[in-house]
Amino acid sequence: MADGLLDRVVKIKRCAAVVKGGRRFSFAAMVVVGDGRGRVGWGYGKANEVPPSVQKAQKQASRSMIAVPLVQGTIPHQVWGSFGAAKVLLIPAGAGTGIIAGQAVRAVCEACGIHDILTKSYGTNNPVTLVKATVEALTKLRTREETAALRGLTVEELTA
Helix, strand or coil, X not given: CCCCCEEEEEEEXXXXXXXXXXXXXXXXEEEEEECCCCEEEEEEEEECCHHHHHHHHHHHHHHCCEECCCECCECCCCEEEEXXXXXXXXXXXXXXXXXXXXXXXXXXXXXXXCCCEEEEEEECCCHHHHHHHHHHHHHCCCCHHHHHHHHCCCHHHHHC
């Protein structure tokens, strides 16, 4: 994709509408876009062909990007995210661990630029809701500096 963004097609769904002459197919695509340096977004596009649906999803994903705080290639703390029946647990991992995740959660982590993370998904295995739950979890992340500033403290006072 242009602008140096990484994009991953997570899921392509085919829908069939029965009409007088037979079946009319349409397609829906779920795409994750990220810059690999802490920004990630997801998009969902529908069209009568696969390429236009993927392009629509990429455009929507690049518009809905969020910033994710990263600490040495992983996340700052453990966090839960949920969307519908999907629940995702993200746990920071040491250097060299890699991305321990399923396909949908892995796509979000790779696009975001996370190199070391442990994940576990509960509930549904629907990739669309798993992506939404993962992005929701990433929006909850805060660094120590951000937490200290919110509480009106310094980092030293926060850890004491």
